[in-house]
Amino acid sequence: MLVYSKYADDILLDLLKKDDQLAYTEIFERYCKLLVNHAYKMLGNPDEANDVVQEVFLSIWNKRYELTITGSLSSYLYKATKNRILNHIAHEKVVSNYAESISNFIENDYVLADSQLREEELEAIIAKEIELLPAKMREVFLLRKVEDLSYEEIALQLNITDKTAKQQVYNSLKILREKLKNFVGVFVW
Incomplete structure (x- = not known):
């Protein structure tokens, strides 16, 4: 592993494309903490920051054969992390909107429907008693x-x-x- 720590990023990328797991491990060790800190600053949640960075590295491993990086590896990783964060935030917003609509339904429509049902039941009871x-x-x-x-x-x-x-x-x-x-x-x- 000591040898890999001395390699430049472009050499590690070439080795990664040749299915070298130690090259992948070195890239991970080199950038993981930096990317998690970057993600944490944007998300404010350490678990979400770790998840986003894990997704970035998983994606790199899964796409290692066709991975084309123009520019530096660090720029690519930061940009990939930023994109994952933006996707995560967009997803959270969709989930939040969905949860809010469910909550509104429960607070308004469901209560209204329940109230209408109770009113109808009460009207039927009253009609029966009048009869x-x-x-x-x-x-x-x-x-x-x-x-x-x-x-x-x-x-x-x-x-x-x-x-x-x-x-x-x-x-x-x-x-x-x-x-x-x-x-x-x-x-x-």
């Missing part, structure tokens, strides 16, 4: 709360007093509140 009211009481209740008729209009239509209409609505609300108190903490009509 269970005594017939005359149900009729008065629906005319007041669904048809939005006044007590006087209900009294005229059903040939009852407006006081009876008010009492029927009051009684129906009392029954419904009692039956629905397990479903809703405060139930306001």
Whole structure:
């Protein structure tokens, strides 16, 4: 290994192209720490910096037969590291945007869908409980709360007093509140 440490970069590259693993090891030993420090300055994360540099060296090994470097090896390695960092940052941005869109969906759309589902379930329960009211009481209740008729209009239509209409609505609300108190903490009509 001592002999390889004395070789210039261009000689190491020629040996690397001839499948010389010791030449590759020397290139790695010569530049790894420098490249990791460079990557760390750009990424701010030592694990990510190490990963990026490992990817650069893996790429060099995998492409060793067709590797063409114009200029110095150190310039090539710094540029390759910089490109990997930029790809990493772009990938992280895509992942971050995706995570943000998922988070927005969960916070907004999912909650809205869940809220709509609960509302529909509650409406079905209320409709069922209204159907269970005594017939005359149900009729008065629906005319007041669904048809939005006044007590006087209900009294005229059903040939009852407006006081009876008010009492029927009051009684129906009392029954419904009692039956629905397990479903809703405060139930306001």
